[in-house]
Amino acid sequence: MKHEISTAVLHRPAGTSKWTNFRKNVIKSKYLLLLLLPGTAYLIIFQYIPMYGVIIAFKDFSPGLGIWGSEWVGFRWFTEFFQSVYAFRLLRNTVLISLYSLIWGFPIPVIFALLLNELRNGFFKRAVQTVSYFPHFISSVIIAGLIVNFLSPTDGLFGQLFKWITGEPTSLLTDPAWFRTIYIGSGIWQGFGWSSIIYLAALSAIDPQLYDAAKIDGAGRWKQMMHITLPGIMPTIVILLILNMGSLLSVGAEKIILLYSPAIYETSDVISTYAYRRGLLGADYSFGAAVGLFNSIANFLLLIIVNSISKKVNQTSLW
Incomplete structure (x- = not known):
């Protein structure tokens, strides 16, 4: 009898148990799968x-011929982009704006979350946190309108302040040297509160007993922050840094289009705005698609490289 049972088990199809386990897992997690x-x-x-x-x-896409009816041209549009007189300017502006945004904008939500975590007045803490979220829900059109009004050389708040400092009215939005500062600064103001949410969630997961043990050992608030709080959220910081590096060449066109003008193309024109002007406004759809595809592939390669470096350096990675 035992020999018959063992023979039946040996001759059972190999995939039967795996399929059964899969069905059980699906049934067990059906509500989670519905949410997904x-x-x-x-x-x-x-x-x-x-x-x-x-x-x-x-x-060479033509709307009349359709995607499959249009003529194949290979890498013609990619070659044309890299050989154009604007290629270096577009790449330079895109990288610089993204890099400066990362250098100045990435640490601020972390610092803000750490400072909020140190507040002991619950009502004040929640009020500051709520107020910091508001700019995230303001549309780019309204943000651009606020920037234009505040920087107006005639009646804008910052325009008047700059006039008082320099002694002469200056239109900052038409000065190429100021565009990156305005764009990056407004972006930080708009997003630092919302970006701090994930860090605050990571802070809440730190074991409170670690702080109690540190207090017993005589550690002050600063040492607790540096040796417990910051290391506790470091994996989250690294993961978000990797994701930000993976979008280094993805500068959104919406806000820049609302703020820039031909007078400041030298510092404000980026890959996405050029693709918009040439691809949509100029109806050169294939060229716009080629530029966008290059942008996406470059970001994907950056993500893989940074993730690999992070995995080797501190064993924290996306995969």
Whole structure:
């Protein structure tokens, strides 16, 4: 009898147990999978299916002929972009704006979260946290309008302040030297409160007993922050840094388009705005798609490189 049972087990299809376990896991997690379904459907419909249109980056696309009816031109648009007189300027401006945003903008939410964590007045802490979130929910159009009004050389608050300091009215938005400072500064103000949420969540996961033990050993608030709080959220900081590095060449076009003008293209024109002007306004869809595809591939390679470096240096990575 035992021999028959063991023979039956040996001759059972190898995939049967795996399929059974898979079905059990699906049934067990059915409600979680239902919650996952809308997000997955969104990604498939609006992110993956439209990738089919990337083909036009390798074609001389004509709306009348359609994607498949248009002529294949290979890497013609990529070559044209890199050989254009604007290529170096676009790459330089994109990298500098992203890099400066990362250098100045990335540490501020971390510092803000650490300072909020040190507050003991619960009402004041919640009030500051709530107020810091507000700019995130203001649209780019309104933000750009506020910037234009505040920097107006005639009646703007900062325009008048700059006039009082320098002694003469100056339109900062038409000065190429000031564009990056204005763009990056307004971006930090708009996003630092919202970006601090994930750090505050990571801070709440730190074991309070570590602080109690540090107090017994005589550690003050500063040493507790440096030796317990900061190391406790360091994995979160590294992961977010990797994600930010992966979007180093992705400077959004919306806010820049609302703020820039041909007079300051030298410092404000980036890859996304050039692709918008040439691809959409100029109806050169294939060229715009090629530039956008290059941008995405460059970001993907940066993400892989930074993730690999982080994995080797401190064993923290996305995968």
